[in-house]
Amino acid sequence: MSDIHSTSIGFIAPIGDFGRHNSQITGSVNHLWKDFYARALAEQCAAQAFPAIDAAPVAVDEQAEPQGGSDLLGTIVTQRHCEVQDTELQPPEALFLPIAEFDPELLPPPATPFAAEEVSVQQHQQDFETTWVRPVVMAFGHPLPDPGPAPEPRPLHLPIAEFELDLLDKPAEPFEPLTLIEQQRAMDFDLSWARPVVLNNLRLAA
Numbered sequence: 001m002s003d004i005h006s007t008s009i010g011f012i013a014p015i016g017d018f019g020r021h022n023s024q025i026t027g028s029v030n031h032l033w034k035d036f037y038a039r040a041l042a043e044q045c046a047a048q049a050f051p052a053i054d055a056a057p058v059a060v061d062e063q064a065e066p067q068g069g070s071d072l073l074g075t076i077v078t079q080r081h082c083e084v085q086d087t088e089l090q091p092p093e094a095l096f097l098p099i100a101e102f103d104p105e106l107l108p109p110p111a112t113p114f115a116a117e118e119v120s121v122q123q124h125q126q127d128f129e130t131t132w133v134r135p136v137v138m139a140f141g142h143p144l145p146d147p148g149p150a151p152e153p154r155p156l157h158l159p160i161a162e163f164e165l166d167l168l169d170k171p172a173e174p175f176e177p178l179t180l181i182e183q184q185r186a187m188d189f190d191l192s193w194a195r196p197v198v199l200n201n202l203r204l205a206a
Contacts, residue, residue: 114122
């Protein structure tokens with residue numbers, strides 16, 4: 001255990017470092033195995049060598065058209081005669097989502113209102129339970145409280161203009177002295193001169 005040294009990463013001690021010794025041995029073994037595999041592969045390839053075939057070469061006709069070119073030309077001609085249709089690419093349309101807030105038809109139908117007679121019956125039943133049934137049930141088993149004083153009658157307040165001056169119309173503003181003098185002159189002119197003349201002309205015309 002004393003021969004084991006703990007050194008930092010990247011530091012190789014020349015003495016007492018078994019890691020360096022092991023790496024050297026592993027490297028030499030790897031080289032041996034590589035040589036062995038190379039020799040075995042060479043021997044296998046030599047054993048599987050194909051024997052030479054004693055066959056006369058095929059005569060080549062120089063005037064004959066090569067078959068590969070005609071096949072390629074037929075493929076090209078066939079592709080040219082194919083009907084090609086252009087596919088129009090359209091942008092995606094906005095997705096329509098029916099929302100009940102904007103389409104009232106999607107909302108559930110409104111409830112049918114109660115009839116006036118049924119509403120009156122429900123109100124009467126609620127008043128009966130609130131004013132009589134509930135107090136009796138809540139006070140069951142407890143002594144009844146002493147009744148308090150009844151409310152005293154109060155005089156009915158009716159707003160009458162004779163007693164409340166605020167309800168009366170606002171008084172008219174008096175005319176100025178000059179306006180009164182002009183009105184009096186116009187009235188005297190009509191009574192003393194214009195009226196008698198008009199009546200006299202009417203009598204003559206009649």
